[in-house]
Ligand code: SF4
């Protein structure tokens with residue numbers, strides 16, 4: 001087993017142990033149902049009502065979900081994952097609900113047990129299903145509401161509960177906090193890589209993720225090399241916390257808000273005009289799409305992912321790279337939250353083109369890219385190992401069909417999923433980080 005694959009397995013085991021220290025649920029069954037309904041009532045808006053009214057039950061969304069494709073089981077059909085929400089709407093909010101109550105049963109605690117597994121183990125919030133529905137139904141935001149409701153009932157997986165508790169009580173993730181970021185910076189400084197920490201003012205604030213601090217300090221080093229080469233006025237703010245905003249899709253709204261508020265506050269405090277999120281699709285989408293919602297005001301800075309930033313700098317001619325020796329071919333895996341969610345498709349490819357590599361696209365790429373199977377926290381969810389492995393096989397099959405020499409991606413969570421999936425499947429394809437590839441070939 002590779003050293004990183006061993007570390008990923010150790011992280012999963014550590015997380016499982018942390019989960020064992022919190023109770024899965026403390027609420028009586030009737031209270032759990034009541035809390036779920038309270039969230040449904042609060043979050044179900046006009047758009048969702050229209051979606052729930054207009055579903056044709058055509059099943060097209062099933063065909064694009066990697067969990068359905070990997071298993072063929074109807075329960076993994078995307079729209080089925082929101083069935084309790086639909087039932088609540090039809091009985092309690094929709095016209096003629098009083099009549100439906102006579103024939104349609106209410107949500108039960110047993111339903112919550114069943115759907116807890118469906119929405120936490122079999123949805124990576126990849127949003128692929130949202131693109132295919134002939135009625136324009138956005139299914140993934142409704143699955144996010146399902147997670148929020150289940151978390152409010154105290155029924156999220158114990159691992160998620162433990163992480164949210166840690167974020168709220170200690171401000172760290174998996175025990176990683178400011179001290180660890182300082183240690184990483186000191187280690188890099190010893191290698192001659194300057195990492196400016198906690199400057200009072202800077203034009204650019206860069207985040208660090210706990211995952212990079214634990215597994216991929218090479219990505220932090222690569223980022224620092226690029227920022228220094230560009231001569232930017234930049235800093236890492238150690239109190240900004242983990243870049244990944246783990247609770248953005250875990251359903252724990254309080255932990256999500258706490259993490260996002262810290263990131264926004266530190267960036268504002270530095271007076272930065274740009275916030276750059278490292279190779280973490282989750283964190284990028286969280287800040288970009290939810291930062292302003294959480295703080296209740298427009299963000300006074302631009303939010304960029306590192307791959308987007310690097311691609312733009314290369315396109316503008318400010319960052320020069322050396323072409324790699326001829327003959328290197330890669331396939332690029334679009335992280336769902338950076339690609340499909342945020343529209344960053346061209347910039348990473350511009351960087352790869354500048355490096356002179358041959359890009360061999362997978363059959364499903366860019367907007368239609370298949371998720372690697374690890375998004376929305378699934379990469380660390382041991383209970384989902386079998387489902388995740390099935391989803392990963394789809395990805396592996398598409399990458400193999402390109403004949404490319406390696407897979408490049410721009411998200412540490414995808415990278416973890418690929419490394420762990422490759423280990424499990426004894427797949428030999430090298431997995432590379434875009435930012436590391438660029439930094440290793442600066443002109
Ligand atoms: S594709 Fe759209 S209309 Fe068809 S089953 Fe799925 S959600 Fe319903």
Ligand code: SF4
Pocket residue numbers: 064065066067077078081122123124125126127128129130139140143
């Ligand atoms: S968001 Fe992705 S994983 Fe979730 S149901 Fe839709 S296609 Fe499946």
